[in-house]
Amino acid sequence: MGRTLCAGWVRFRSVPDCAELRGVNQLMETILAPFFVYPRGWRGRLGGRLMESAHADQERWAIQRPEVAPGARVLAVGYGTGQGLVMAAEAVAPGGQVIGVEPSTVMQQTAAKRCAAQITAGIVVLREGCAEHTGCPDQSIDVAISVNNVMLWDPDAGFAEMYRVLCPGGCLVITAHRRVLRGSPEAIVADAQAAGFRDARVVTGRRGPAKIVARRAA
Numbered sequence: 594m595g596r597t598l599c600a601g602w603v604r605f606r607s608v609p610d611c612a613e614l615r616g617v618n619q620l621m622e623t624i625l626a627p628f629f630v631y632p633r634g635w636r637g638r639l640g641g642r643l644m645e646s647a648h649a650d651q652e653r654w655a656i657q658r659p660e661v662a663p664g665a666r667v668l669a670v671g672y673g674t675g676q677g678l679v680m681a682a683e684a685v686a687p688g689g690q691v692i693g694v695e696p697s698t699v700m701q702q703t704a705a706k707r708c709a710a711q712i713t714a715g716i717v718v719l720r721e722g723c724a725e726h727t728g729c730p731d732q733s734i735d736v737a738i739s740v741n742n743v744m745l746w747d748p749d750a751g752f753a754e755m756y757r758v759l760c761p762g763g764c765l766v767i768t769a770h771r772r773v774l775r776g777s778p779e780a781i782v783a784d785a786q787a788a789g790f791r792d793a794r795v796v797t798g799r800r801g802p803a804k805i806v807a808r809r810a811a
C-alpha cells in the first residue's frame with residue numbers, strides 16, 4: 594500500500610509504507626528543523642536567507658491584500674527574517690502599526706536589524722511569541738498574516754488566538770507552500786471555522802501556494 598512520504602518538507606507520493614521510510618522522514622525533519630522550522634544558530638541564518646527568496650512572492654501577495662491599508666494594525670505571525678514586516682510597514686503608513694511575533698531568537702535578531710528604522714519610528718513592534726500566544730489584547734488587530742508557518746501551529750490554540758485578537762470584521766490571511774502543509778488547504782479552512790471564523794475560504798486554485806482568507810464577523 595502506498596503512502597505520502599514527507600522528507601522534511603518535500604513530499605513523495607505513493608512510496609511504500611514501511612518503517613525504514615518513516616525513519617528517513619523523521620531524520621530529515623530533525624536535520625531540516627534548525628534551518629527552517631525552528632531556526633537556530635548558523636543553520637537558522639542560512640535557512641533564513643534561503644527562505645527569503647523562496648517566500649518573497651507569498652509575502653507580497655499577503656501584503657497586497659486590500660485590508661493591509663494605511664492606518665491598519667497588522668499582526669505578522671512567524672515573520673522569519675522580516676521581509677514581510679518591511680513591506681507591511683510601508684503599506685500601513687501613515688498611522689498604522691505592524692506587530693511581529695516570532696519564537697526563534699535568530700529570526701528575531703535578523704528582523705530587528707532589518708527593521709531598525711521602522712522600530713525606532715514605532716511603526717514596527719517585535720516580540721517573542723507565536724501563533725498560540727501573541728500577547729496582543731482582545732480585538733486589537735485588523736489583519737493577521739501567516740506566511741509558511743500555519744503547519745507549525747497547534748491548530749486549536751493558534752486559530753483561537755487569531756480569532757481572539759482580531760477585531761470584528763478583521764481578517765486572517767494565510768499562505769503556505771502546499772508541500773509543507775500537513776493536510777489540504779480545506780483542512781485549514783475547517784480549523785479556522787472551528788475557531789469561529791464563519792467566513793473562511795481558499796482563495797487559490799489547485800496549483801501554487803495555498804492561500805486562505807478567514808474573516809471574523811463584523
Ligand SMILES: C[S@@+](CC[C@H](N)C(=O)[O-])C[C@H]1O[C@@H](n2cnc3c(N)ncnc32)[C@H](O)[C@@H]1O
Nearest residue numbers: 644648671672673697723724740741742745746
Ligand atoms: C518556514 S519559516 C517561515 C518564515 C517566514 N514567514 C517566511 O515565509 O520566510 C517558519 C517560521 O515560523 C516560526 N514558527 C515556528 N513555530 C511557530 C508558531 N507556533 N507560531 C508562529 N511562528 C512559528 C519559525 O520560527 C520560523 O521563523
